[in-house]
Amino acid sequence: MKEDFMHSLGHLALAARFKRISDAMIHSGRQMYKSLGWDIEPNWYLVFCLLEEKGARTVTQMADDLGYTHPSMVNMIKKMQLAGYVEAVSDEQDGRKQWVKLTEKSTQHLPEFHRLWNGGISWAEELLPxxxxxxxxxxxxxxxxxxxxxxxxxxxxxxxxx
Amino acid sequence: MKEDFMHSLGHLALAARFKRISDAMIHSGRQMYKSLGWDIEPNWYLVFCLLEEKGARTVTQMADDLGYTHPSMVNMIKKMQLAGYVEAVSDEQDGRKQWVKLTEKSTQHLPEFHRLWNGGISWAEELLPxxxxxxxxxxxxxxxxxxxxxxxxxxxxxxxxx
DNA sequence: TATATTTGCGTAGTCAACTACATAAATAAT
DNA sequence: ATTATTTATGTAGTTGACTACGCAAATATA
Structure with missing residues (x-):
């Protein structure tokens, strides 16, 4: 087992280690979806879960819910829309608002998605009870x-x- | 206090939260250096500390030490070199190797840098003893x-x- | 000795977050 | 009623990590 220089830095390297871990998990997640032949991406689960719980939501609301900036949300939603997992409906009163909601495709696939995500959760729960x-x-x-x-x-x- | 949707996801949102935290700290670190008028960047402290401890090191060695890919290291070192904090010396035997080492400018500023970093460390140690x-x-x-x-x-x- | 492989470094292009700016609709202020 | 401000969304450009590829030097193999 090779010693890790970052570990020797203790609390100094906190941010770098967080980044290293999240990058590794996100990258690995992308490979996972690819290997399953699923056309979804890491982090989309945040939107799936959010819309499952709260129903239709605007871009700005979602950014606020998840702690992202709205341009990040716009990009994410754009891709999910292209993949057919969400659709946007304009508000009838307020012409600026776009209500984003899950499509039929989402409700079809979400049970299987959750089964996969539960695999990851159970690992993390065992490691960090x-x-x-x-x-x-x-x-x-x-x-x-x-x-x-x-x-x-x-x-x-x-x-x-x- | 607003409830955070990610927190409600428990272990599912682990990677996303790691990313959110590291992004926030790195961004904040960049602002910090800017506000002090220092011409260094977040994550450079990894290289500074590594070279302080180990002396001259090649790009590939450093990538291995820190767990980054070598292209990431190349970019980082290139910038540090431009800022005058490191210099590269070709190996006399092996024409491929570049020995990277700290410059005079680094040894001049590092005591002050460490004083700053210690501020961050003391906060993190109090929070996560x-x-x-x-x-x-x-x-x-x-x-x-x-x-x-x-x-x-x-x-x-x-x-x-x- | 000639050829193949490995190693060290570099470049190009991708990705998802960010900031800063732009636009258009709704609302508030004068 | 006009003007100013706020709000919702979108676009452009930057960032630092990555993969994939290229190349030249060193080493191993035939």
Whole structure:
């Protein structure tokens, strides 16, 4: 087993390790869908689950729900629409709004999709069970960063110790 | 406090949350350097620390040390070289190898850089102290994903439950 | 010794997030 | 009623990771 230099950096390398892990999982997820011959992409599950729970939703609402910027949402939805998984319907009162909703194709495939996703969930749950408190620590981190971002928190300490 | 839809997805949204956090920290880090008027970028600290510890290193070695692909390393080093923080010296025996090492500019600025990084570290250590086992859980996750990737682990479970 | 393979580095093109800007509809203000 | 602001969506360009490919030097094999 080779030692990992990033690990030796401890808390310093936190962001880089998060990125490395998420990149690896997302890339692996893409390969997974490809190997199954499914025409969906990593992260689309966020939209699928969101629309399953909340029904029709506008682009801006979805961006807000998921914590993405709206241009990211637009790109994602555009692709899902092209693949036939969602459709957009203009609001009758408000000409700006586009209500995005799942199509027939989605409702057909979602049970199978969920079976796959459950495979991933069960692995993650075994590795990081509730008693480890991992997800709560992640939430704490996210909450703190939302309240006052990494830059400001770091600069505070930097200037204090001057 | 608004509830976060991703949190409601539990272990399903793990990769997306890792990505969201790292993106936020990296972006915030970039703003931080800009606000200080420093001409360095997020993630360069990995190279700085690596070269401080190991001295001169080739591109391929560094990619291996840090777990990046070599083209990523090439891009990073190219920029650091342009900014004057590293220099590349050709190996005398082996004409392919480029030994990358820190410049005078680096040794001048690194003490100040470390003071800043320590600010970030102290925040992260307070939030995720050793007794939470957070870094160990992260390492466990990385180790498992390296042994057998996310796709294969998920597909195993998917096919087993058929 | 000639040829094939491996190794180190580099380039080109892809991808999903971002910021900044643009546009058009709805709403508020004068 | 006109004008200004806000809101919803869309477009363009940047970023840092990736894969795939190319090339030249070193090494192994025939």
């Amino acid at each position: 509730p008693e480890t408190g991992f997800l709560e620590l992640l939430s704490k981190l996210e909450t703190q960063l939302k309240e006052r971002d990494f830059k400001d928190r770091t600069l505070d300490r930097f200037h204090d110790e001057k | 050793p007794e939470t086992g957070f870094l160990e859980l992260l390492s466990k996750l990385e180790t498992q994903l390296k042994e057998r990737d996310f796709k294969d682990r998920t597909l195993d479970r998917f096919h087993d439950e058929k």
